[in-house]
Amino acid sequence: MSSIFMAVEEAPVSVYLHPGQIHTGAYAALVSTILGSCVAVCLWDPVARVGGMNHFLLPSGKGPRYGNDAMRQLLDDMTSHGAFVARMVAKVFGGASVIAGFTGSRQAIGTQNVEAAMRFLAAHSIPVRGEQTGGQRGRKLLFHTGTGQAYVKDI
Numbered sequence: 441m442s443s444i445f446m447a448v449e450e451a452p453v454s455v456y457l458h459p460g461q462i463h464t465g466a467y468a469a470l471v472s473t474i475l476g477s478c479v480a481v482c483l484w485d486p487v488a489r490v491g492g493m494n495h496f497l498l499p500s501g502k503g504p505r506y507g508n509d510a511m512r513q514l515l516d517d518m519t520s521h522g523a524f525v526a527r528m529v530a531k532v533f534g535g536a537s538v539i540a541g542f543t544g545s546r547q548a549i550g551t552q553n554v555e556a557a558m559r560f561l562a563a564h565s566i567p568v569r570g571e572q573t574g575g576q577r578g579r580k581l582l583f584h585t586g587t588g589q590a591y592v593k594d595i
Contacts, residue, residue, distance in 0.1 A: 452586060457495040460505035464492030464517035468586030474595070475534035476578045477550035479507065481557050482531040483514060483566070484588030485523035491585030492518050498549065499556035507556035515564065530561050531570035531590045533581050550574065 452468035459478055463471050471493045473480055482493045496510035504510045518528065535554035554573045561568055572579065572592050582591040 452584060457493060459495050459497045460503065460510070462492065462494040462504060462510060462514050462517060463585070464490070464514065464521055465585050466490045466521045468584065471583045471585060473581050474578060475581060476536055476538040477534070477548070477553060479532065479534040479550075479553040479557050479573070480581055480583075481511065481514060481561070482533070482570075482583045482588075482590050483518050483523070483528050484531075484585075485518065485527045486529070486588060487527050488522045488524065489586065490518055490521045490523040491583065491588055492521075493583045493585075496553065499552040507553055507560070511557060511560040525564055525566065528566045529569045529588070530566050531583075532557050532561075532568055533572050533579060533590070533592060535573040536575050536577055536579070538576060538578055 452470045455463045455469050455471045457473040473495045480495045484491045492514050494510040494514040496507045497505045499507045535550035537548040537550050578595045580593045
């Protein structure tokens with residue numbers, strides 16, 4: 441009598457990010473969120489196989505709902521899990537202008553959010569390998585922390 445053993449890959453943990461939340465890990469997780477003018481940045485270190493994602497509302501301020509703090513915290517969380525900044529790559533999503541005519545004379549908040557993320561990434565020499573930003577529609581984003589792959593669907 442022979443036994444057959446099959447390797448079964450475990451399904452990744454599912455995590456939903458609300459605005460102001462961050463998820464980082466050195467394990468497979470499928471992180472999802474919904475974006476309008478908010479921005480989510482996905483970071484991935486392919487050598488350490490560490491991935492993380494944030495979701496922020498405004499470009500600057502105090503706390504994880506703001507781009508400057510959310511980006512810093514994501515980078516710190518990634519390095520605390522064994523990632524190195526020099527190996528990281530980024531993907532940036534969101535920043536839509538979902539309410540037409542709402543911007544007035546100022547630059548749209550979604551555009552400001554995208555610019556805040558891009559400035560931070562450039563200041564840390566982290567290349568952006570994928571981007572879907574702007575437009576007038578929201579997006580659903582899925583990011584797999586175990587592979588660095590991201591999937592986006594307009595909503």
